[in-house]
Amino acid sequence: MKRSGEMATRKSLSKCHSPISQIVNQPFVFLVDSPSHHDLYDGYSIGMALRDALRAIRIPCFYTLATSNENFRSALTTRLPESIRxxxxxxxxxxIPIIHLCMHGAPMGVGLTDGAFLSWQDLRSLLLTHNYVKGHDPYxxxxxxxxxxxTNMANAFDSAFSVLIGNTGAVFQSDVTVAYMAFYNHLFxxxxxxxxxxxxxxxASGDHNFYYTHGEQVKSQKFAEMQSHFVNNPWPNPQPSW
Structure with missing residues (x-):
């Protein structure tokens, strides 16, 4: 069986080779896993399965099991910068870290093993660590x-992410696991x-509800919506008081 070597650059991650600096891009997966207690009952999770599969095909992967709010915050604020270094x-x-978050989700945010719930804005606040270290929004x-x-992490003034990949609805654990294996295999x-x-x-998964978008695109859309709102609902002109 032929095993592909690790590729230093990817078409989808902006290339920055130059004759002078010879900068080499090194993408890797930063996987944070926060399964439910039920998912952990047998001591194994789909996040662990993806970790093992990525390592088997030599895709660099840093794994953190974050079963509490404190662990999850530490993963993104402490372990992420350490992995980048x-x-x-x-x-x-x-x-170039690809931040992979494996947990139960809902329209308003994500849930952790200990039952804690983070809104999309809570998550955005934690992802700011990536911006401080790398100088740009995360994948x-x-x-x-x-x-x-x-996508609700973004607003009219903050793109929040460079690229976001996710499913628009409920998704089977088997489908999300197979889907991301195909994703990383194609990307790397x-x-x-x-x-x-x-x-x-x-x-690969048979689920056609996986999509991606660019943060700048979402930001521009929300800025246009804000402008439209102000046009249709202008601020009232204050009347002079005598």
């Missing part, structure tokens, strides 16, 4: 029901764009 030991390496993969609702080993990788997710 580990993946870029020299100045010519640009580590986010939501392995949850209603994960595409993560087939030089696929995000569009091509998400199409592969749908084909």
């Amino acid at each position: 580990q993946m870029q030991p020299s100045t010519n390496i640009n580590a 986010v993969c939501m392995a949850s029901c209603n994960g595409f609702n993560g 080993y087939k030089n696929a764009s995000f569009d091509q990788a998400v199409k592969a997710m749908c084909e």
Whole structure:
């Protein structure tokens, strides 16, 4: 069996090779797993299964089991920066984390193992750590029901993420696992764009409700909606008082 070597650059992640600096992009998966107590009953989760599969095909993966609100916050504020530093030991390496969040989701946010609930804005606040370290919005993969609702992290003045991938509704654990294996295989080993990788997710899982979007696109849309609202509902002109 032929095993592909790790690719340093991907078509979908902006290339930044130059004859002078020779910067090499090094994408990796930063997987945070917060399954329900029921999912952990046998000591194994779909997040662990994805971790093992990624490592088996030599896709760099940092895994954290975050069973509480405190653990989850620590994963994104402490372990994420540590993993970035580990993946870029020299100045010519640009580590690109793909933040993969495996947990139960709802239209208004995500739930953790201990029953804690984080709204999309709570999650956005935690993802700001990535912005501080890397200087740009993160790539986010939501392995949850209603994960595409993560677009609500963005607003008219904050794009919140570079790219977000997720499902628009309820999704079987088997489908989300197979889908993301196809996604990462295409992204890391087939030089696929995000569009091509998400199409592969749908084909592999048989669930065609996986989508992706760019944060700047969502931000622009929400800014246009805000402008339209102000046009249709102008501020009242204050009357002079005598």
